[in-house]
Amino acid sequence: MSVDTLADLLGGEMTPAALQEAAQLAAGLSDGEIVGLVERLSAARACVLLQTLDERRALAVFEALDAAHQAVLVDTLGEDAATDLFVAMDPDDRVSLLDELSPDLAEHFLAQLDPRERGLTSLVLGSPRQSIGRRMSPEVVSVPVTDTVDQALGRVRLRLHDAETVYTLPVVDESGVLVGVLGLRRLLATAPETPVADVMRPAESGVVTEDAERTARRFLDRKLLGMPIVDADRRLVGIVTVDDALAITEEADSQDVARQGGTEALRRPYLSTAVGDLVRSRIVWLLVLAVSAALTVQVLEIFEATLTEVVVLALFIPLLTGTGGNTGNQAATTITRALALGDVTPRDISRVLLREARVGALLGAVLGSLAFLIAGVIYGPQIGLVIGLTLLSVCTIAATVGGAMPIIAQKLRADPAVFSNPFISTFTDATGLVVYFLIARAVLHL
Amino acid sequence: MSVDTLADLLGGEMTPAALQEAAQLAAGLSDGEIVGLVERLSAARACVLLQTLDERRALAVFEALDAAHQAVLVDTLGEDAATDLFVAMDPDDRVSLLDELSPDLAEHFLAQLDPRERGLTSLVLGSPRQSIGRRMSPEVVSVPVTDTVDQALGRVRLRLHDAETVYTLPVVDESGVLVGVLGLRRLLATAPETPVADVMRPAESGVVTEDAERTARRFLDRKLLGMPIVDADRRLVGIVTVDDALAITEEADSQDVARQGGTEALRRPYLSTAVGDLVRSRIVWLLVLAVSAALTVQVLEIFEATLTEVVVLALFIPLLTGTGGNTGNQAATTITRALALGDVTPRDISRVLLREARVGALLGAVLGSLAFLIAGVIYGPQIGLVIGLTLLSVCTIAATVGGAMPIIAQKLRADPAVFSNPFISTFTDATGLVVYFLIARAVLHL
Numbered sequence: 001m002s003v004d005t006l007a008d009l010l011g012g013e014m015t016p017a018a019l020q021e022a023a024q025l026a027a028g029l030s031d032g033e034i035v036g037l038v039e040r041l042s043a044a045r046a047c048v049l050l051q052t053l054d055e056r057r058a059l060a061v062f063e064a065l066d067a068a069h070q071a072v073l074v075d076t077l078g079e080d081a082a083t084d085l086f087v088a089m090d091p092d093d094r095v096s097l098l099d100e101l102s103p104d105l106a107e108h109f110l111a112q113l114d115p116r117e118r119g120l121t122s123l124v125l126g127s128p129r130q131s132i133g134r135r136m137s138p139e140v141v142s143v144p145v146t147d148t149v150d151q152a153l154g155r156v157r158l159r160l161h162d163a164e165t166v167y168t169l170p171v172v173d174e175s176g177v178l179v180g181v182l183g184l185r186r187l188l189a190t191a192p193e194t195p196v197a198d199v200m201r202p203a204e205s206g207v208v209t210e211d212a213e214r215t216a217r218r219f220l221d222r223k224l225l226g227m228p229i230v231d232a233d234r235r236l237v238g239i240v241t242v243d244d245a246l247a248i249t250e251e252a253d254s255q256d257v258a259r260q261g262g263t264e265a266l267r268r269p270y271l272s273t274a275v276g277d278l279v280r281s282r283i284v285w286l287l288v289l290a291v292s293a294a295l296t297v298q299v300l301e302i303f304e305a306t307l308t309e310v311v312v313l314a315l316f317i318p319l320l321t322g323t324g325g326n327t328g329n330q331a332a333t334t335i336t337r338a339l340a341l342g343d344v345t346p347r348d349i350s351r352v353l354l355r356e357a358r359v360g361a362l363l364g365a366v367l368g369s370l371a372f373l374i375a376g377v378i379y380g381p382q383i384g385l386v387i388g389l390t391l392l393s394v395c396t397i398a399a400t401v402g403g404a405m406p407i408i409a410q411k412l413r414a415d416p417a418v419f420s421n422p423f424i425s426t427f428t429d430a431t432g433l434v435v436y437f438l439i440a441r442a443v444l445h446l
Numbered sequence: 447m448s449v450d451t452l453a454d455l456l457g458g459e460m461t462p463a464a465l466q467e468a469a470q471l472a473a474g475l476s477d478g479e480i481v482g483l484v485e486r487l488s489a490a491r492a493c494v495l496l497q498t499l500d501e502r503r504a505l506a507v508f509e510a511l512d513a514a515h516q517a518v519l520v521d522t523l524g525e526d527a528a529t530d531l532f533v534a535m536d537p538d539d540r541v542s543l544l545d546e547l548s549p550d551l552a553e554h555f556l557a558q559l560d561p562r563e564r565g566l567t568s569l570v571l572g573s574p575r576q577s578i579g580r581r582m583s584p585e586v587v588s589v590p591v592t593d594t595v596d597q598a599l600g601r602v603r604l605r606l607h608d609a610e611t612v613y614t615l616p617v618v619d620e621s622g623v624l625v626g627v628l629g630l631r632r633l634l635a636t637a638p639e640t641p642v643a644d645v646m647r648p649a650e651s652g653v654v655t656e657d658a659e660r661t662a663r664r665f666l667d668r669k670l671l672g673m674p675i676v677d678a679d680r681r682l683v684g685i686v687t688v689d690d691a692l693a694i695t696e697e698a699d700s701q702d703v704a705r706q707g708g709t710e711a712l713r714r715p716y717l718s719t720a721v722g723d724l725v726r727s728r729i730v731w732l733l734v735l736a737v738s739a740a741l742t743v744q745v746l747e748i749f750e751a752t753l754t755e756v757v758v759l760a761l762f763i764p765l766l767t768g769t770g771g772n773t774g775n776q777a778a779t780t781i782t783r784a785l786a787l788g789d790v791t792p793r794d795i796s797r798v799l800l801r802e803a804r805v806g807a808l809l810g811a812v813l814g815s816l817a818f819l820i821a822g823v824i825y826g827p828q829i830g831l832v833i834g835l836t837l838l839s840v841c842t843i844a845a846t847v848g849g850a851m852p853i854i855a856q857k858l859r860a861d862p863a864v865f866s867n868p869f870i871s872t873f874t875d876a877t878g879l880v881v882y883f884l885i886a887r888a889v890l891h892l
Binding site: 030031032036039040064156157160161166167184185188189202204218220221222223225242243246250253254257258260261262263266269270271275278279281282283285286287289290293294296297300301304307308311312314315316317318319321322323325326327329330332333334335336337338341342343344348351352355358359362363366367370371421422425426429433 | 635
């Protein structure tokens with residue numbers, strides 16, 4: 001494959017001949033393949049690759065990268081090449097990049113823009129961080145509600161070269177207030193003299209200050225191609241398109257997945273992240289979890305006398321804590337996903353808790369009965385009873401707590417994934433041990 | 447909120463007056479709000495709601511549901527109402543639903559279609575399950591490469607009412623082979639007499655038998671609006687649009703997330719799934735994990751003499767296994783995500799293993815040193831040394847194994863998430879305990 005050949009070539013020394021060969025190989029690849037390659041190379045190699053591309057292509061590839069990755073490349077590219085790319089970017093992509101740069105560098109770049117581009121960029125920069133306004137494009141084709149279909153088509157023709165999209169056309173009244181939306185397809189299918197007011201649909205719109213992730217999920221849920229963005233007075237200020245919505249949800253998903261696994265999300269693709277940064281993304285959570293796990297040492301110390309008396313109880317500790325953790329994770333994963341898809345809302349908390357308690361009890365009953373039989377045969381009926389009863393209780397508690405955590409997080413306006421799976425495991429470990437030894441003491445009369 | 451009012455109304459008795467009120471309330475809601483409500487209702491209530499909607503709306507809402515959910519509603523709706531919906535659906539949505547129905551019912555429904563619709567449906571039905579051909583729309587507008595821009599626009603106008611999309615136009619030669627693609631925007635921006643051959647771009651296309659998920663991810667990665675689908679001879683057979691690609695990846699993500707949490711994905715929204723089905727989605731994995739966890743009981747039994755001699759060793763079991771599990775999960779989560787995003791490929795396995803071993807050793811060094819100091823002060827330097835060395839080894843092993851698992855799964859052409867986090871925890875539990883007691887025996891000279 002020529003992607004691999006190019007990767008190998010870029011790994012070696014960059015003689016003029018090698019550069020020329022690299023340029024030829026790159027010319028034979030699609031934009032997507034080049035992007036994939038850039039994401040796997042170190043910053044220095046990635047910049048060499050970008051410089052072998054023609055201007056249009058370098059821009060397309062650069063715009064396809066995450067902003068944090070772009071910022072790293074800007075440092076390596078050198079000022080002139082970086083400024084050329086920056087000036088040519090779309091206003092919304094430009095703002096995402098600016099957010100990642102030092103204030104000095106951001107100001108320097110902004111000063112290079114012509115007044116019109118600077119105005120468009122400032123419009124986007126003016127919206128709060130994390131808001132959809134930061135991700136919208138101000139280059140929107142709006143259609144006055146007094147237009148005919150023919151006049152509207154005329155406006156579209158004038159903006160074919162610079163607008164973000166011409167497939168979703170917001171319709172506005174004389175004061176710029178959004179009153180509807182019209183697809184280009186519908187426009188083409190309608191007689192030219194028809195008033196726009198007769199064919200427009202109610203607009204699914206977003207407010208400029210609204211949370212970017214929530215708006216993007218709504219966008220994708222409704223299967224839109226474009227969503228008009230309005231200010232507090234419902235005046236049209238921009239538009240969001242599918243690629244924006246996808247970029248926003250992909251970032252959010254990466255963060256959720258990372259949290260669930262107990263790490264911080266990486267800001268750059270894995271192979272181009274330094275080992276030190278990988279360690280940093282994990283050490284904090286690992287320490288927090290280890291400190292919480294120290295709680296289990298304390299719990300066991302309280303029951304040390306029981307343990308010394310019946311050492312066989314120690315054999316089941318990992319089995320019991322493991323099963324509790326697994327049950328809790330199952331519940332947490334299911335509910336976190338249901339929240340993300342909108343299948344469950346925080347309003348449903350009592351229904352969810354009731355269901356999870358029942359599911360946990362049923363799972364615990366199955367596992368507990370089996371454990372009672374098996375452990376009973378091997379270690380005697382008393383030990384069998386202790387293990388069986390503990391599994392029943394632990395599964396019920398773990399499923400209920402695991403199901404509740406993501407909803408509680410959402411109620412507290414935190415990310416449902418903040419109570420990550422490792423966190424739930426650690427919590428159920430400590431609780432499960434207390435339950436275990438209390439049951440053991442009662443059954444074994446210790 | 448009127449959504450909640452409607453939900454409460456549907457929860458009560460359905461008198462004719464209540465039905466009329468429900469219809470009025472529903473008329474004031476957006477399609478998206480109705481879909482959200484249907485996903486939270488039992489099948490019987492959902493059908494009552496669907497029947498209060500006008501025909502166009504009922505279809506739009508029904509088409510927005512997952513196929514498995516549609517199939518449940520078909521059973522409840524009754525034959526006549528279900529047939530009306532089925533006949534009005536798009537061919538690709540129809541096929542997804544057919545896959546969920548009994549063969550008898552599927553045949554009955556197919557017999558209700560007129561010959562043209564039956565032909566289109568069969569075309570989609572003919573592709574293998576899991577392939578992109580099953581999800582494409584055969585209603586595609588193709589442009590002969592010999593057309594001028596004006597002629598192409600004429601073809602678009604003829605298909606404005608039935609085509610799946612008119613924004614991405616595949617260009618074909620005289621034998622129907624795909625030779626390029628043209629956006630409607632580009633078409634409108636070009637002089638009418640220009641030959642299509644001069645303005646078309648190379649097409650990013652998919653092959654009808656290709657895996658649906660892989661194709662959909664490529665689609666979204668390249669930020670396309672439509673992707674032509676071709677047969678083995680590169681003849682155009684259909685088109686995939688953004689909504690198809692999103693539906694495919696959402697299903698796949700739900701499955702991945704569920705697997706990572708050690709459950710089967712739910713086939714219906716959480717609140718409309720019966721408790722028994724929730725138990726079934728979890729019990730298999732939980733049993734498998736519990737049986738694997740029985741391994742830890744065996745391991746501890748081998749070292750029971752050591753445990754009896756130094757009971758204090760038991761206190762650290764949950765801490766050590768927990769930390770190993772967490773470190774393994776961090777690595778597995780990171781690599782699974784990197785694989786999904788294409789940042790890492792199976793070809794990179796040696797680079798990944800080397801990085802994860804280094805990351806794990808660094809994490810283990812930090813945690814181990816802390817544990818050595820703290821446990822050393824409380825339980826004496828020898829115990830401190832045992833705990834510290836164990837953490838160092840366990841973290842290194844867990845990170846390496848956790849990073850390797852998803853790649854190995856992918857190499858075996860299995861889902862990277864099949865080695866779920868609970869699986870990795872269970873594996874590292876057993877390994878960690880062996881390491882722990884071996885180190886303890888060596889340090890404590892037992």
